[in-house]
Amino acid sequence: MKIGELAKKLNCTVETIRYYEKIGLIPASIRDQNNNYRHYNQSHIEKLTFVRHCRALAMSHEEILELQKARAQSGQSCHEIDKVIDNHLLHVSSRIIELQALEEQLLALRKQCLTPGSNENCGIIQGLDTPLIESLSIDKKVSHVTGSH
Amino acid sequence: MKIGELAKKLNCTVETIRYYEKIGLIPASIRDQNNNYRHYNQSHIEKLTFVRHCRALAMSHEEILELQKARAQSGQSCHEIDKVIDNHLLHVSSRIIELQALEEQLLALRKQCLTPGSNENCGIIQGLDTPLIESLSIDKKVSHVTGSH
């Protein structure tokens, strides 16, 4: 299977696959000796499926590498694996709480301007001109699950 | 006021302030003629307060620039301002919904391994080896509020 077909199968771009190979998230593909095209077999598909599933769950590359490493320790307990998932769940749930706090602040701000007038008197602008309450800025070290855009 | 004092006042780093100036998110500071140090007055403080408040609400630089532009149109209605906030609220709430769906998937996955055994038989690994259900990958164009870490 060539890279384009694999990309379609896994609902990602060929660039993403090449990028994963480059950074070592998936093993190097086999190359066609004539034209240097990448070729993939079942084992490659499985490895990429795993990575894409992890990414769809918003795991970082580092977390994925940890999972791959833990899984490779044959015969070992899967305690390490559980730990990675538990930690990541913490990342996600703390990010949800952060964003919910943010949403509330934004809704409160929005209510300052229910009847649009001139922008000089806009309650939103007035609200934004005042500093934020400290408590909102939640500890950013907890989660790698960032951003909102 | 020098940059270090301003940074403390606004709970950010001096590097961030210099960066904002560089990309034009805040106007250039006044410079001390002797040593080229940046100096800030009340007007600068207000502008940076506005930007930091917007950023604390997870607005993108682009959104902040839109707000600044809208506000500068004196005499105009604040309809544009409302629109930016409404749009951003959409970003945030759709990201919350995404992350909640993600959290559920992760919890379901976690339940596959309640009694840790060998990692070969770990239900989490088995779960990650299967492709994701398409419906999870929500339209990523909606929100700039991304990530989880």
Add this chain to the structure above:
DNA sequence: AAACTCTCTAAAGCCACTTCAGGGTCAAGC
């Protein structure tokens, strides 16, 4: 043979900063 699609590589761009390297400035204490 031309046109179109697929593949390749290396490098740059994105966002919102942070970090680094290598300096200059200034006040306090010896």
Add this chain to the structure above:
DNA sequence: GCTTGACCCTGAAGTGGCTTTAGAGAGTTT
């Protein structure tokens, strides 16, 4: 007057997880 340490300066590179661009070779269709 000299050192120490805190602060300031600039420009460039690094972060993560890709995406985009530029330029070129390979393969298929007309």
